[in-house]
Amino acid sequence: MTDLEILWEKSLNFLNKNDKNVNAIACDIWYPNLKPVRIKDNTLVLSTKMKMVKQAITPEYENKILFAVQQSEPSVSEVIIVLEKDSDLSLIDIDKKEVEKEQTVPKRENPFMEMYTFDSFISGDSNSLALNAAKVVAEHPGVKYNPLFIYSGVGLGKTHLLHAIGNYIYKHNKKLKLTYATTEELVNDFLLSINNIKESSKKAFNEKYRDCDVLLIDDIQFLAGKTATQEAFFNLFNQLYTNQKQIIITSDKAPKDLSNLEERLTSRFGCGLIVDIQTPKIETRVAILKYKAMKEKFMLSNEVAFYIAEISKTQSIREMEGYLNRVIFSSSLLMKNIDTQEMAAEVLSEIVNEKISGKNIDKDIIIETVSTYLNISIKDIFSKTRKQEVVFARQLCIYLISQMLSLPLASIGKLFNRDHTTIMHAKNKIETDLKTDKKLKLQISDITNEFSK
Numbered sequence: 243m244t245d246l247e248i249l250w251e252k253s254l255n256f257l258n259k260n261d262k263n264v265n266a267i268a269c270d271i272w273y274p275n276l277k278p279v280r281i282k283d284n285t286l287v288l289s290t291k292m293k294m295v296k297q298a299i300t301p302e303y304e305n306k307i308l309f310a311v312q313q314s315e316p317s318v319s320e321v322i323i324v325l326e327k328d329s330d331l332s333l334i335d336i337d338k339k340e341v342e343k344e345q346t347v348p349k350r351e352n353p354f355m356e357m358y359t360f361d362s363f364i365s366g367d368s369n370s371l372a373l374n375a376a377k378v379v380a381e382h383p384g385v386k387y388n389p390l391f392i393y394s395g396v397g398l399g400k401t402h403l404l405h406a407i408g409n410y411i412y413k414h415n416k417k418l419k420l421t422y423a424t425t426e427e428l429v430n431d432f433l434l435s436i437n438n439i440k441e442s443s444k445k446a447f448n449e450k451y452r453d454c455d456v457l458l459i460d461d462i463q464f465l466a467g468k469t470a471t472q473e474a475f476f477n478l479f480n481q482l483y484t485n486q487k488q489i490i491i492t493s494d495k496a497p498k499d500l501s502n503l504e505e506r507l508t509s510r511f512g513c514g515l516i517v518d519i520q521t522p523k524i525e526t527r528v529a530i531l532k533y534k535a536m537k538e539k540f541m542l543s544n545e546v547a548f549y550i551a552e553i554s555k556t557q558s559i560r561e562m563e564g565y566l567n568r569v570i571f572s573s574s575l576l577m578k579n580i581d582t583q584e585m586a587a588e589v590l591s592e593i594v595n596e597k598i599s600g601k602n603i604d605k606d607i608i609i610e611t612v613s614t615y616l617n618i619s620i621k622d623i624f625s626k627t628r629k630q631e632v633v634f635a636r637q638l639c640i641y642l643i644s645q646m647l648s649l650p651l652a653s654i655g656k657l658f659n660r661d662h663t664t665i666m667h668a669k670n671k672i673e674t675d676l677k678t679d680k681k682l683k684l685q686i687s688d689i690t691n692e693f694s695k
């Protein structure tokens with residue numbers, strides 16, 4: 243039995259257990275006549291020979307199936323039913339062959355966050371140079387600006403742009419091998435490769451970093467003081483550069499100001515193009531807020547948008563997003579749209595006061611509170627268990643952490659040892675349920691009240 247078949251069998255059992263009383267026909271006739279074909283891009287494709295079954299399974303039933311599948315495979319976010327008889331069949335067969343092939347050839351996973359694209363990057367005076375350079379590099383890697391060095395203060399969109407380049411090449415240039423790493427990962431990989439006597443770990447390092455067509459390194463400033471890795475990176479850089487492989491680097495400072503990095507390295511960074519992102523003007527900040535609100539289907543009034551754009555002290559967009567998230571979050575709890583400055587000030591004053599009183603809400607407090615409230619141990623929350631009540635507690639922690647602290651999804655992923663798709667799914671699941679589930683609303687309200695005690 244393949245993994246896919248096992249997953250499907252588990253899902254059928256789940257449906258039988260939970261749905262049989264309500265819908266015997268679905269459980270006895272429809273579901274058993276579906277066959278799993280593949281999972282690709284988080285979509286599970288199921289096929290059936292019976293037209294009637296395909297017609298009978300309305301979106302409502304697809305959701306039931308999805309929910310059942312997610313019990314064992316939370317990363318699946320969509321279910322599609324296809325008919326085996328019609329033209330889909332050829333597609334399925336080709337895909338099957340593809341799947342078989344994929345199992346022998348290592349699959350090229352997308353290491354980039356899907357939401358960080360050029361489309362979701364709002365352009366303004368402060369960033370248009372960096373954005374245009376990033377687009378050129380994405381369209382013609384290794385040709386024009388090599389390396390591309392992007393720098394800015396914290397939370398102004400470096401990582402977003404880096405992932406946007408990666409996503410673009412991943413989508414449009416299937417043949418290129420992309421290697422993305424934070425500097426922290428680069429250092430770890432390097433140390434592993436030299437401290438491990440096994441030849442294989444050295445080989446793994448070379449395969450990852452030397453045999454690539456595009457290398458994307460985030461936050462190079464963290465190479466400061468890491469002399470051995472700097473040396474290795476210098477050699478790597480030269481090799482890739484000579485072979486016209488594209489290198490893209492981000493940093494919190496311009497190369498000349500990276501005083502803790504060897505000069506021979508920082509001078510290399512200037513061979514291509516150095517661009518910075520500046521703090522955006524109020525209009526761009528408001529445009530970003532409006533875009534993010536629209537994505538969340540939240541009606542953001544001008545008054546509140548300007549207010550949020552003005553109060554964030556650090557000028558970081560991440561901080562500003564954090565305030566917006568809090569407003570959206572409070573609106574959903576209060577069940578009314580926060581659309582005046584006074585209302586926004588009131589819900590946001592809490593964050594400001596928390597900061598002043600020193601009672602900083604952090605991830606540990608959130609996890610502890612959820613754990614106590616739901617009576618699920620912290621150990622279970624961090625475990626791989628897929629028991630429904632534990633999954634729920636975990637999803638709730640992820641949701642609250644992402645709403646209340648403006649932590650990037652990748653960091654939350656690291657915390658829970660899961661990839662960003664799973665984190666995003668958890669967050670979306672709670673968000674969707676919140677719209678209809680009154681009990682959940684109460685639970686969240688209780689938990690957040692605990693924080694202010």
Ligand code: ADP
Pocket residue numbers: 362363364365369394395396397398399400401402403530559560563650
């Ligand atoms: P940095 O890496 O510079 O610290 P990030 O790339 O992590 O910053 O950006 C922080 C947040 O701000 C992210 O959620 C990102 O999507 C958002 N952001 C930054 N600039 C823009 C922009 N121009 N348009 C839309 N979102 C942006």
Ligand code: MG
Pocket residue numbers: 400401402460461
């Ligand atoms: Mg970053």
